[in-house]
Amino acid sequence: MTLAAHALGWSAGRTPIVADVDLKIEPGELFGLVGPNGSGKSTLLLLLSGLRRPSCGRVTVGDVDIQKIKRCEVARRIAIVAQQLDTSDRLSVRETVELGRTPWLGPLTPFGAADEEIVEKALAETGISHLAERRWQTLSGGERQRAHIARALAQKAEILILDEPTNHLDIHHQLSILALVRRLSITVVVALHDLNQAMVCDRLGLMSHGRLEAVGAPKEILTAARIERVFDVCSRSIGDPANGEPILRFVLSEEKKPVGD
Numbered sequence: 001m002t003l004a005a006h007a008l009g010w011s012a013g014r015t016p017i018v019a020d021v022d023l024k025i026e027p028g029e030l031f032g033l034v035g036p037n038g039s040g041k042s043t044l045l046l047l048l049s050g051l052r053r054p055s056c057g058r059v060t061v062g063d064v065d066i067q068k069i070k071r072c073e074v075a076r077r078i079a080i081v082a083q084q085l086d087t088s089d090r091l092s093v094r095e096t097v098e099l100g101r102t103p104w105l106g107p108l109t110p111f112g113a114a115d116e117e118i119v120e121k122a123l124a125e126t127g128i129s130h131l132a133e134r135r136w137q138t139l140s141g142g143e144r145q146r147a148h149i150a151r152a153l154a155q156k157a158e159i160l161i162l163d164e165p166t167n168h169l170d171i172h173h174q175l176s177i178l179a180l181v182r183r184l185s186i187t188v189v190v191a192l193h194d195l196n197q198a199m200v201c202d203r204l205g206l207m208s209h210g211r212l213e214a215v216g217a218p219k220e221i222l223t224a225a226r227i228e229r230v231f232d233v234c235s236r237s238i239g240d241p242a243n244g245e246p247i248l249r250f251v252l253s254e255e256k257k258p259v260g261d
């Protein structure tokens, strides 16, 4: 299912935070969003998920305006792991992940064996089956992050939106969450700070000052000139001796300048 933004914008009062975003994300695509702190990535993801109403423009899922679809219907199509999510401290991890099934349940379709199986799979895929009975308040930051991702997976939506899913995670869990995201055959939109990790995406969108500055294949987007302009760092692409894959190395721009400049 195609997710698209049309002249999309959101302002806080009179301050534009996201402006003029036109974007079409294809079914099954892994689309990465990169950009400096405060460039509008989280705001754009909230707009794309339908959780935030645009100040101008619109978001469509398939051909339908997301604001015209019932909240429960949107939740069947789009799952989001936003930043700063709240979860009741009284819930166990399993109960939290079970919440992902809510959009699919109703008086005639109560939680059943198939839902249980989906929840078990989501717990296993995120490596937290052993934490299933633990209370939320006893979890570490990284364990909470993985439980949020498990809840979103259990939602079985066609589009998964993840805002910095690897923050809080150790390197093993960062790589396993990225590998999991890569394996999923659904559409994934993911904001990432690590530009090397972003290289695995099918396409990248680069945000700068609330605008989508460029969209394209990672190697086309993450050029040294663009990285310096947008992130104010110098970068160099070196080949991995094992397979020749590009690896980006960074230094602060001022450290490259001759002393006294």
Ligand SMILES: Nc1ncnc2c1ncn2[C@@H]1O[C@H](COP(=O)(O)OP(=O)(O)OP(=O)(O)O)[C@@H](O)[C@H]1O
Residues within 6 Å of the ligand: 012, 017, 035, 036, 037, 038, 039, 040, 041, 042, 043, 044
């Ligand atoms: N409700 C709001 N009211 C005022 N300003 C806001 C609001 N929400 C976001 N902003 C501002 O909009 C800008 C973009 O915020 P956003 O969280 O979308 O950026 P981001 O690219 O996700 O940043 P980060 O990489 O730090 O997570 C920031 O300067 C932020 O302070």
